[in-house]
Amino acid sequence: MTLRLKNCEIQFQREVDFHDNIIRFYGVKNDQRKEYMLVMEYADNGTFRKYLKENFENLTWNDKFNLAFQYHVYILNKGIMHRDLVNIL
Template structure:
């Protein structure tokens, strides 16, 4: 990707701030998000659905639980991976970051595309009986297409479990 040269410095503790300042990453003002509702959680963090002020658009905000230098490196790594596959329709899009202060420390959140149909697990649980075989085939094809894209970009997804997949 054309911006990878600019995104190649992970040892710099100010990497995220520099990327924002250089307009490599869009920064959203945290206070402009409202109606935060938890929609999922995992080992690294919690994902919230949030509405952006003065818009009718929802975003997924990914909050990282244990925020330290290792977490910042994980955020940087995730941003880089997201940017590698941002062109793919079956992979959640990365929109930027937002930040707030907690315990006098700045914490970053990823701002991601919100998929209103929820996880693949929940979608299948609620709709399986109504889906035709063509619908099921289409879902399987989309999933395989997304995983193929990850592999083509030499990205290994370590958490291939059904509740992590989103239906757009």
């Protein structure tokens, strides 16, 4: 990941950091090769992508819609537009 993309990710994480359903962002660290790493809260149940992959058939369409709607409303209230949504607007 380039430094520019890291900066965008860091800015996004700072803006959405205070929500129960979003992993906490703690900071940035350089490793021995001088590569940057994001330090984030540990998710013991894996990623949201993994959760959806494993549970997609068990979720109703109403559940899926509500998850997407909650995410969308939260980031809009923060003044953020997801790049995939920008493409269809």
